[in-house]
Amino acid sequence: xxxxxxxxxxxxxxxxxxxxxxxxxxxxxxxxxxxxxxxxxxxxxxxxxxxxxxxxxxxxxxxxxxxxxxxxxxxxxxxxxxxxxxxxxxxxxxxxxxxxxxxxxxxxxxxxxxxxxxxxxxxxxxxxxxxxxxxxxxxxxxxxxxxxxxxxxxxxxxxxxxxxxxxxxxxxxxxxxxxxxxxxxxxxxxxxxxxxxxxxxxxxxxxxxxxxxxxxxxxxxxxxxxxxxxxxxxx
Amino acid sequence: xxxxxxxxxxxxxxxxxxxxxxxxxxxxxxxxxxxxxxxxxxxxxxxxxxxxxxxxxxxxxxxxxxxxxxxxxxxxxxxxxxxxxxxxxxxxxxxxxxxxxxxxxxxxxxxxxxxxxxxxxxxxxxxxxxxxxxxxxxxxxxxxxxxxxxxxxxxxxxxxxxxxxxxxxxxxxxxxxxxxxxxxxxxxxxxxxxxxxxxxxxxxxxxxxxxxxxxxxxxxxxxxxxxxxxxxxxxxxxxxxxxxxxxxxxxxxxxxxxxxxxxxxxxxxxxxxxxxxxxxxxxxxxxxxxxxxxxxxxxxxxxxxxxxxxxxxxxxxxxxxxxxxxxxxxxxxxxxxxxxxxxxxxxxxxxxxxxxxxxxxxxxxxxxxxxxxxxxxxxxxxxxxxxxxxxxxxxxxxxxxxxxxxxxxxxxxxxxxxxxxxxxxxxxxxxx
Numbered sequence: 332x333x334x335x336x337x338x339x340x341x342x343x344x345x346x347x348x349x350x351x352x353x354x355x356x357x358x359x360x361x362x363x364x365x366x367x368x369x370x371x372x373x374x375x376x377x378x379x380x381x382x383x384x385x386x387x388x389x390x391x392x393x394x395x396x397x398x399x400x401x402x403x404x405x406x407x408x409x410x411x412x413x414x415x416x417x418x419x420x421x422x423x424x425x426x427x428x429x430x431x432x433x434x435x436x437x438x439x440x441x442x443x444x445x446x447x448x449x450x451x452x453x454x455x456x457x458x459x460x461x462x463x464x465x466x467x468x469x470x471x472x473x474x475x476x477x478x479x480x481x482x483x484x485x486x487x488x489x490x491x492x493x494x495x496x497x498x499x500x501x502x503x504x505x506x507x508x509x510x511x512x513x514x515x516x517x518x519x520x521x522x523x524x525x526x527x528x529x530x531x532x533x534x535x536x537x538x539x540x541x542x543x544x545x546x547x548x549x550x551x552x553x554x555x556x557x558x559x560x561x562x563x564x565x566x
Numbered sequence: 567x568x569x570x571x572x573x574x575x576x577x578x579x580x581x582x583x584x585x586x587x588x589x590x591x592x593x594x595x596x597x598x599x600x601x602x603x604x605x606x607x608x609x610x611x612x613x614x615x616x617x618x619x620x621x622x623x624x625x626x627x628x629x630x631x632x633x634x635x636x637x638x639x640x641x642x643x644x645x646x647x648x649x650x651x652x653x654x655x656x657x658x659x660x661x662x663x664x665x666x667x668x669x670x671x672x673x674x675x676x677x678x679x680x681x682x683x684x685x686x687x688x689x690x691x692x693x694x695x696x697x698x699x700x701x702x703x704x705x706x707x708x709x710x711x712x713x714x715x716x717x718x719x720x721x722x723x724x725x726x727x728x729x730x731x732x733x734x735x736x737x738x739x740x741x742x743x744x745x746x747x748x749x750x751x752x753x754x755x756x757x758x759x760x761x762x763x764x765x766x767x768x769x770x771x772x773x774x775x776x777x778x779x780x781x782x783x784x785x786x787x788x789x790x791x792x793x794x795x796x797x798x799x800x801x802x803x804x805x806x807x808x809x810x811x812x813x814x815x816x817x818x819x820x821x822x823x824x825x826x827x828x829x830x831x832x833x834x835x836x837x838x839x840x841x842x843x844x845x846x847x848x849x850x851x852x853x854x855x856x857x858x859x860x861x862x863x864x865x866x867x868x869x870x871x872x873x874x875x876x877x878x879x880x881x882x883x884x885x886x887x888x889x890x891x892x893x894x895x896x897x898x899x900x901x902x903x904x905x906x907x908x909x910x911x912x913x914x915x916x917x918x919x920x921x922x923x924x925x926x927x928x929x930x931x932x933x934x935x936x937x938x939x940x941x942x943x944x945x946x947x948x949x950x951x952x953x954x955x956x957x958x959x960x961x962x963x964x965x966x967x968x969x970x971x972x973x974x975x976x977x978x979x980x981x982x983x984x985x986x987x988x989x990x991x992x993x994x995x996x997x998x
Binding site: 358359375376377378379381382385386387388389390391392393395396397399400403404405406407426461463464490491492501502503505553554 | 615631632633634635636663664666667668670728731732733734735736737779780781782783784785849853854864865866868869870871982
């Protein structure tokens with residue numbers, strides 16, 4: 332299929348559900364494939380994935396150069412992650428992408444794996460966050476104030492600035508709604524159970540995929556999630 | 567399309583009923599979208615691309631959005647051509663850091679509030695003996711000059727390069743440009759009046775604005791220009807655009823305006839000016855927005871190969887002309903057909919002529935050109951031609967006093983960043 336036709340197909344899918352999110356919602360989809368989750372996780376901190384879709388067809392040397400430029404712009408990736416992202420981009424968004432395959436059945440996933448792939452860049456391998464930019468998850472009381480609030484944050488993202496445990500953070504979190512219900516449940520449970528958070532874990536029930544599916548039905552913008560948090564704080 | 571429009575109306579109505587966006591936080595989307603989302607399960611229904619006014623308050627919903635998170639959008643030509651001075655609601659935008667979250671203050675066409683203006687100052691420093699601070703309220707009181715100039719993204723027209731090979735960056739058509747008036751204080755006279763006592767080695771002006779990278783260690787949007795360039799003599803610290811305080815998204819309350827220079831050099835929200843002997847090392851100056859000085863081939867030379875020796879920054883506009891009528895794919899009545907458009911260059915020497923061809927460049931006809939708005943404005947050109955029914959293609963080409971012109975095939979100047987498109991505009995239309 333010519334590229335223009337593919338893009339227009341993608342476009343019509345997007346248009347069909349327009350109105351489901353408000354401003355600054357993410358929502359550009361990229362082809363499924365190994366490494367796609369890393370692109371969702373790493374690239375949307377600074378820009379939405381329209382750039383990635385628009386650049387479809389770049390030659391391998393050009394994608395390599397783009398990644399180097401993004402590192403200049405502040406992208407933090409390990410060598411392993413960089414090579415996975417590059418492999419993905421050159422395969423699925425290169426000049427000769429393979430035909431789209433039907434989505435494979437999601438294998439059983441552990442919350443730790445999802446965390447490492449999708450969350451650790453900003454929140455740190457040990458959940459410590461980055462001062463001024465991204466809040467810590469270790470000892471973050473937001474995790475326990477409400478059964479589903481962390482699920483809403485993962486599904487929809489949350490806008491900044493926010494104050495957590497007296498410290499202010501300016502990084503905005505994009506939506507991670509490309510993750511499956513099971514992946515989101517697993518990662519929320521993992522975070523609630525790690526880095527000393529376990530002592531409070533009894534305050535909440537473990538999240539199930541069904542809970543995530545239920546929350547997914549209402550699509551919120553990152554600023555709406557932010558507003559939800561303010562409300563929760565003032566309770 | 568209908569589904570989209572309805573969904574939007576539904577959502578707006580909901581917001582209206584709820585009173586405030588904050589109160590609407592718990593509200594679900596329109597019923598149609600909900601049903602779809604429920605049916606879809608996983609993979610989840612992809613959320614919509616937000617429309618321009620949802621990204622930047624005050625923008626027309628007809629703007630073509632290139633990147634929602636960064637607020638990048640261009641003007642459809644049928645709207646751009648309707649105004650001699652492009653109104654803020656349809657003015658293209660390119661910002662470099664997210665306009666959501668911490669960057670939300672940027673995302674409006676409204677000017678800065680009075681308190682912000684009163685607290686805004688610019689530190690003028692660098693290789694000078696006496697650094698100074700200038701307040702925007704001081705600039706407002708000083709004598710102003712007016713510049714009428716084209717503002718244009720260096721990536722404007724990038725998508726046309728993609729016929730040869732893909733480049734990274736947004737797929738701009740011709741709508742990443744505008745014609746605007748700016749009022750403010752002449753830059754060089756101001757620098758002189760401040761008695762800074764700059765070092766003899768000073769060659770560059772480096773400008774930084776209030777916007778900051780969204781992640782730690784990211785390259786900042788800092789730009790350096792040669793003080794000796796002719797356009798710097800006409801540069802101003804602008805506080806008004808189109809006769810009003812500058813819209814926030816377009817750099818208000820104070821923007822460096824260097825007429826004839828690409829948009830990225832016209833630093834928004836100026837907080838720092840430095841007189842320097844070397845340009846800033848920021849990657850946004852040294853890697854992005856640069857073009858190799860020699861022809862290069864796709865995939866064999868990338869933006870990472872750019873150095874100060876083998877490339878130039880996107881400073882002044884390349885000479886360019888665009889067709890505003892007929893528009894691409896339009897059908898016009900047979901007989902006398904009006905060909906119209908605009909042309910501009912970097913303002914260093916005047917445009918001398920704009921020519922059109924209706925036979926793929928075999929023969930060219932001179933057009934009438936109006937240069938009354940000065941060297942940096944867009945100049946309207948027009949030509950009436952008699953055309954029979956059928957499909958026609960008009961080509962347009964501008965020429966200036968230095969003999970500079972546009973390549974007949976713009977792809978001959980392909981560069982890895984997709985900057986500076988100025989190929990002869992070729993527009994196919996129908997006569998019936």
